[in-house]
Amino acid sequence: MRRFLTASHGPLSEAILKSAGLIAGEETFHGFRSISVTMSDSRETVMGMIDEIFSQYDPEDEIVAITDVFGGSITNALTEYITTRKLHIIAGMNLGLVLEAGFSDESVPVEELVKNLQQVGHEQILYVNDMARQENTEDEI
Amino acid sequence: MIKALHLDDRLIHGQVAISWTRFLDANVLLVINDAIVNDNTRKMALKMAVPPAVKYGFRSVEEGIHFLNGPDSQKYHIMALVSDPQDAARVALGVPGIQRLTVGGVRKKAPYIADNLNLTGEDVQALLKVVDSGIPVGMLPTPSDKFVNLEASLRKASQSG
Numbered sequence: 074m075r076r077f078l079t080a081s082h083g084p085l086s087e088a089i090l091k092s093a094g095l096i097a098g099e100e101t102f103h104g105f106r107s108i109s110v111t112m113s114d115s116r117e118t119v120m121g122m123i124d125e126i127f128s129q130y131d132p133e134d135e136i137v138a139i140t141d142v143f144g145g146s147i148t149n150a151l152t153e154y155i156t157t158r159k160l161h162i163i164a165g166m167n168l169g170l171v172l173e174a175g176f177s178d179e180s181v182p183v184e185e186l187v188k189n190l191q192q193v194g195h196e197q198i199l200y201v202n203d204m205a206r207q208e209n210t211e212d213e214i
Numbered sequence: 215m216i217k218a219l220h221l222d223d224r225l226i227h228g229q230v231a232i233s234w235t236r237f238l239d240a241n242v243l244l245v246i247n248d249a250i251v252n253d254n255t256r257k258m259a260l261k262m263a264v265p266p267a268v269k270y271g272f273r274s275v276e277e278g279i280h281f282l283n284g285p286d287s288q289k290y291h292i293m294a295l296v297s298d299p300q301d302a303a304r305v306a307l308g309v310p311g312i313q314r315l316t317v318g319g320v321r322k323k324a325p326y327i328a329d330n331l332n333l334t335g336e337d338v339q340a341l342l343k344v345v346d347s348g349i350p351v352g353m354l355p356t357p358s359d360k361f362v363n364l365e366a367s368l369r370k371a372s373q374s375g
Contacts, residue, residue, distance in 0.1 A: 096228040099357030172232055204262055212264070212292070214242060214271040 074134045075179050078126065078168060080108040080151060081141035086166075093171045101175040105159045110147050119150045127158060135183045139171060139190075161187050169197035216282050216309060221302040222318030222355075225250075226263040226270075226295065229318060229356050235265055240293040244271045246278035246305060247297055260287035275301050279308040299333055302342035308350050313332055316354040317364065327367050328353055333361045338371045 079086035086107035094102050098143060105156060108207035130136065140148040155158050159211050163170070173193040177186050217238045222230065225245055235243065237310040243264055250256045251274050264270045269290070272283055281287055282294065282305070294309075296302045299320060306315050319330030320337075327333045331353065333341070341351050345365050 096356070097233045098356040099360045101233075176236065201262065205258055212269045213243075213261075214269050214286075 074131065075141055075183065076130055076134050076136045077102075077105045077174055078108065078136060079105065079140075079171065080093045080138055080139045080147045081166070082110055082147065084109060085141055086205060089166060090169050092168055093172060093175055097175055102171075105175070108147060111191075114148075115149065119147060120153075121213075123150060123154065127154070132158070134159065135189065137174065137183065137190075138162045139166045139174060141166055163187060163190055163194070165194060167194055167197050170194035193214075215288055215290070215292065216249050216294055216302045216312060219296070219302065219305055219309075219312050219314075220318060221262050221296050221299060221320065223297045223320045223322070224261045224318065225297050228263075229294050230293070230295065231263045233356045233358070234293060235268055238291065238293055240268065240291045241375050242269045242290040243273060244273060244278065244281070244292050244294045246275055246294055246301060247308045248301075251277075255316070275304050279305055282309045285345075299337035301339040303371050306344045307347055313348060314351055315341075315349055315351045315362070317352065318355045319353075325371065327371055328364060330355070331364075333371065335372075338368050342368050342372055 079089055086109050090102050090105050090107055106126050108126065112120050128138070138151050138160060140162060141152065142148065146164065148164050151160065151162050155162065168192055170190055173190055217240055218234070219229065220234065226243055230243070232238070242366040245260060251272050257272055261270060279296065282292070294305060296305060302315055306312050317331060320332060321330060322332050325336070326333045327338070341364070344351050345368065350365050351368070353364060
C-alpha cells in the first residue's frame with residue numbers, strides 16, 4: 074500500500090492538508106498523515122512521532138513524505154529511515170505538489186510518482202506579473 | 215458539448231481549475247457573463263487560472279447560449295461557468311441537455327440560503343424555474359463533495375420572501 078505524509082516545523086504540514094482539502098475535497102486526502110515539530114521537540118521526540126506513524130504501516134508499504142524544507146530537522150530525521158523503510162522524501166512542499174499527491178493513482182510506480190511530484194512542485198513557482206504581460210490568446214475560443 | 219454548468223461567483227478558481235476540470239475531463243472553460251466580456255482586467259486574471267492544455271472562452275449570456283447550442287461546441291468538453299444565479303437560469307433553460315446545476319457559492323449582500331450562498335428574491339425565483347423544469351440545483355463546491363439539493367431551501371425562501 075502507498076502512504077502519504079506531510080511533515081514540517083509548526084502548523085504547515087497539517088494546515089496544507091486542510092487547504093488542499095478545500096480545493097479538492099477532504100476525501101482526496103483521506104489517509105494522509107502529518108507530523109508537526111516545534112522548537113521544544115528533541116530529536117528523540119521527533120523520532121518517536123515518526124516511529125508512532127510508521128509502526129502502523131506494513132514494512133512493505135511505500136511511504137511518500139513531503140517535507141517543508143531541505144536541511145530542516147524533520148527532513149533530516151526522516152532521512153535516517155530511508156535505509157530501513159521504503160521511504161521517499163520530497164522536500165519543499167507547496168500546495169500544487171500536495172494536490173498532485175492527492176490526485177495520484179496508486180497504480181503508477183512510486184519512482185514515476187516522485188519524479189512527477191518534483192516537477193509539479195517546481196512548475197508552481199511562477200512570477201505572475203510576467204505571465205500577466207504575455208498576450209497569449211491561442212487557447213481562446 | 216456541455217459537460218457541466220456551474221454557478222460560482224469566483225468563476226475560474228482553484229476548485230474549478232484543479233478539481234472540476236480534472237473530474238470532468240473538460241477541455242474548455244467557458245465563462246458566461248455580460249460584464250466580463252468587456253473587462254480586460256478580469257479576463258487577464260481569469261485566463262491565468264486556466265490549467266495547461268485547457269482552452270477558455272468568454273461569452274455574453276446570449277452568445278454563450280448560442281455557442282453551446284451550435285455546432286462549434288460539439289467538438290469540445292465544456293464546463294460552463296456563471297457567477298450570477300439569473301444568468302445560470304437563462305443558460306440552464308436555454309441549452310438542452312443540462313443534467314444539473316451545481317453551485318460552488320454566491321457570496322453577496324442578500325438573504326442567506328445556505329452556507330456560501332446568498333440570493334435575492336429574483337435569484338430564488340430564477341433558480342426555482344430551473345428546478346421546476348426538471349433540472350436539479352444543488353451545492354457541490356468540488357466534485358468529491360456530496361450534492362446537497364437546494365430545492366427545499368429555495369422553496370422556503372420563496373415563501374418567506
